[in-house]
Amino acid sequence: MAKKAVVLLSGGIDSTTTLAIAKTEGFELHALSFQYGQRNVHELRAAQKIAHDMKVKHHLVLDIDLSAVGGSALTTDTPVPKKRTDEEIRQAIPITYVPARNIVFLALSLAWAESIGASDIFIGVNTLDSSGYPDCRPEFIRTFEKTANLGTKAGVEGRPFRIHTPLINMTKAQIIQKGITLGVDYSLTQSCYDPAPNGRSCGECDSCLLRKKGFREAGIPDPTPYVE
């Protein structure tokens, strides 16, 4: 019987590629998405299409109202920054940072994993082409894993959890190239922080800019419907 893996699935390039990697490694896929008060419901729709396309065993969408705790342009009405240069994107942690988001998401994926008897959790974080979020760094992931193994029944009883981060040292271009070899349909994915009401991507937020750059550097046509 295939081992179960919980895979965090936002519906963007990274989590979708991560899901494809977990599938290739032979895991039974349990995809986890969050409805966390973010403004792009399109992201969740993308996650649903991807989960279906990749034939996951179970796709759980958990409601968690992060807008109640506030503090981010992704969960409030604060404008999303546009047309920033590579330099600007890398320099400081932007206001699109959601307080403790990956800690919250990993904690919930851990709860689900323990409950269904999975020891493997996949998350598509990467340090190279990200926006400098502290909760995407390897030292954070390793410490979270240690916390998970100290703070759960499975962990203390000798069934330790492993947090897999297959993309952690890859550029966006490398991620896309990897996904293409695994048959990922990137036209289903959604990266934009601020899509138009019809779901088209803005093309100007940090996430769109990183996405465009990734396809350009990978030498692969970008299938994304942009506003312009």
Added chain:
Amino acid sequence: MAKKAVVLLSGGIDSTTTLAIAKTEGFELHALSFQYGQRNVHELRAAQKIAHDMKVKHHLVLDIDLSAVGGSALTTDTPVPKKRTDEEIRQAIPITYVPARNIVFLALSLAWAESIGASDIFIGVNTLDSSGYPDCRPEFIRTFEKTANLGTKAGVEGRPFRIHTPLINMTKAQIIQKGITLGVDYSLTQSCYDPAPNGRSCGECDSCLLRKKGFREAGIPDPTPYVE
């Protein structure tokens, strides 16, 4: 201006005493409770009364559907164990264990703390008179704190979080004695895992048994309305 603290408040003896301690230490109190699919809504009502009684600045109740992830007698229809001996309570992690609960709760308290600019988080865990839950142990708390400081903007920018566990080495009797000196009204608190529809405590689950023993050993009359 008083420093802000986020205090996890379930409505039981431990979290209520912890709230009183944070108040005595001069913090501005931001109490956080969860509606997480548990069957005792009475616990949340207790938390609301306590938050009002202790004049907290803000009481946030976050909806988080832990029953969707399953795996515990506290969030499903599995019967709660009754009339267990001290020995039985201490021996193994019981089915009332909620997978990764304190990791999830601490992660969300961290998100709120970062968002409101608080560096101090209080949680009423204790190792002595608890049911052997792994996420109540000091080594778990210290590792979580490290994870929090690696995985948040505040942490990496030099405003580290501190997880306060003032009860960690206290018995239930000592906790109750401490709370009485701080003026805690324990008649407002609720510990039962399986209360009757009218809110009266069952008197037989692990949590009721530990509560009764605590009052008995503290030499203080137990104000709890029990079923029998």
